Amino acid sequence: MDTGDVFDPNCPTRVVLDRIGDKWSALVLLCLDGGPMRFTRLRTRIGGVTPKVLTQTLRAMEQDGLVTREVFAEVPPRVEYALTDLGRSLQGPISAVADWAERNVAEIMRCREKFS
Numbered sequence: 001m002d003t004g005d006v007f008d009p010n011c012p013t014r015v016v017l018d019r020i021g022d023k024w025s026a027l028v029l030l031c032l033d034g035g036p037m038r039f040t041r042l043r044t045r046i047g048g049v050t051p052k053v054l055t056q057t058l059r060a061m062e063q064d065g066l067v068t069r070e071v072f073a074e075v076p077p078r079v080e081y082a083l084t085d086l087g088r089s090l091q092g093p094i095s096a097v098a099d100w101a102e103r104n105v106a107e108i109m110r111c112r113e114k115f116s
Contacts, residue, residue, distance in 0.1 A: 016064075019060065019061070019064055019066075020090060020094070022057070024046065024049055024053060024054065024057040025057055025060075025061055025066075026094050026097070026098070027046045027049075028042065028046070028054075028057060028058065028061060028067070028081075029066070029083070029087060029090055029091065029094050030094060030095065030098060031045050031046060032067065032081060032082060032083045032087070033083070033091055033095070035082065036070070036080040036081060036082035037080065037081055037082075038078065038079065038080055038081075039051075039054070039055075039058075039079060039081070042054065042058075042081065058081055061087070065084055065086050065087075066083065066084060066086055066087035066090070067081050067082065067083055067084060067087055068081070068082050068083075068084055069081055070082070
């Protein structure tokens, strides 16, 4: 498959950028860096995400091959989410962006305040 041109509105690469650039996917990737995690733990760790939105995000990430969902035959059923090899390959870039954001948040907030 041709990788195309990300500046072309019809380029399929934009689908990937949309996935990794959405509000919650990067946080899920960062959370799962330490290993598999249950839904409730993910939701608690991320903070501010509704169960519905987290479910939608996890399903989309599973569909894109970034996470796996494993159901354990227990009572009550236990479900864990984990990164795939493809998802793990995003850890470096996503961690770099998160580190940059943490290093520069104060400056960005100052700029926003100055702008308004």
